[in-house]
Amino acid sequence: MDLSIIENNLISEIKLEPIQAKVFLLVTCYGKMSYLKIAEKLKISLDDAQKTANDLMTMGAFIDFSETEFEAMHPRFTAVNMYRRMCERENIEFKRNKIVDNIGVILEKTYDDARTK
16 A cells, blocks of 8 residues: 555645644554654654644544544544545535545555554
């Protein structure tokens, strides 16, 4: 699976910032993570990891397990929810978007595999 295509689709279709797309994919593909682990894996500051994870939680992509740990919600729902919220923010009519739908479909197996180790 080529995550760079999904990352580009998250940026172009849902208007995520590049760092948001990277953090979203990291937690979706590898499971629950702390700010520290996100920062280490992506080689970003702890503040950037914390801010980005909190932003993704506000967008409906993550849930918090504790003050410092986040988990991604199921990608089939998350991609559409983030797209819906982007449409509201941008004052765009919400309608079906096949690219967004495919993000969830493509990430579903990886998401499930990371949670059934």
